[in-house]
Amino acid sequence: MTISVNGVEAMLPSDPRVSLLDLLREQLGLSGTKKGCDQGACGACTVLVDGERILSCLALAVQYDGRSVTTIEGLGTAECPHPLQSAFIAHDGFQCGYCTPGQICSAMGMIEEVRRGTPSHVTSDITAEVIPFSRDEVRERMSGNLCRCGAHNGIVDAIATLLPEAAE
Numbered sequence: 001m002t003i004s005v006n007g008v009e010a011m012l013p014s015d016p017r018v019s020l021l022d023l024l025r026e027q028l029g030l031s032g033t034k035k036g037c038d039q040g041a042c043g044a045c046t047v048l049v050d051g052e053r054i055l056s057c058l059a060l061a062v063q064y065d066g067r068s069v070t071t072i073e074g075l076g077t078a079e080c081p082h083p084l085q086s087a088f089i090a091h092d093g094f095q096c097g098y099c100t101p102g103q104i105c106s107a108m109g110m111i112e113e114v115r116r117g118t119p120s121h122v123t124s125d126i127t128a129e130v131i132p133f134s135r136d137e138v139r140e141r142m143s144g145n146l147c148r149c150g151a152h153n154g155i156v157d158a159i160a161t162l163l164p165e166a167a168e
């Protein structure tokens with residue numbers, strides 16, 4: 001059984017109790033994905049699986065046989081950052097940075113959810129084909145990613161740079 005991580009095939013663990021988070025961090029050495037609460041409450045461990053955001057601390061690695069995982073290491077590098085990574089720097093979207101990889105992966109998945117027309121708790125018209133992207137939509141959809149440094153305003157500012165309609 002194998003899993004693709006940032007485009008590289010890796011063996012899945014024989015122990016079915018290993019979480020996807022522990023596979024990434026401890027067996028594959030990808031420490032960009034963070035372990036905060038390890039119980040699904042903080043969002044620090046968010047990664048993308050086939051483009052969908054998931055909490056890797058709540059996922060068993062063997063569940064993802066044959067799937068494609070993208071971590072923060074797969075989005076950009078220091079030399080060639082993803083535009084969202086650059087926006088976090090430009091808008092002070094972090095202080096300690098511990099929550100940042102999860103924030104960025106979550107934002108990537110969230111943007112695609114909106115583009116597909118998936119409504120949120122604050123979407124006024126859930127039948128609308130195109131969901132207006134407001135700062136409230138960003139806040140609601142990022143509410144599962146906590147920042148103990150309180151950088152949430154900068155995080156919303158950074159995400160809004162990729163969403164002109166949410167920049168107001």
Ligand code: FES
Nearest residue numbers: 036037038043057
């Ligand atoms: S470490 Fe997974 S949600 Fe906190």
Ligand code: FES
Nearest residue numbers: 095097147148149
């Ligand atoms: S930047 Fe420190 S927890 Fe978010």
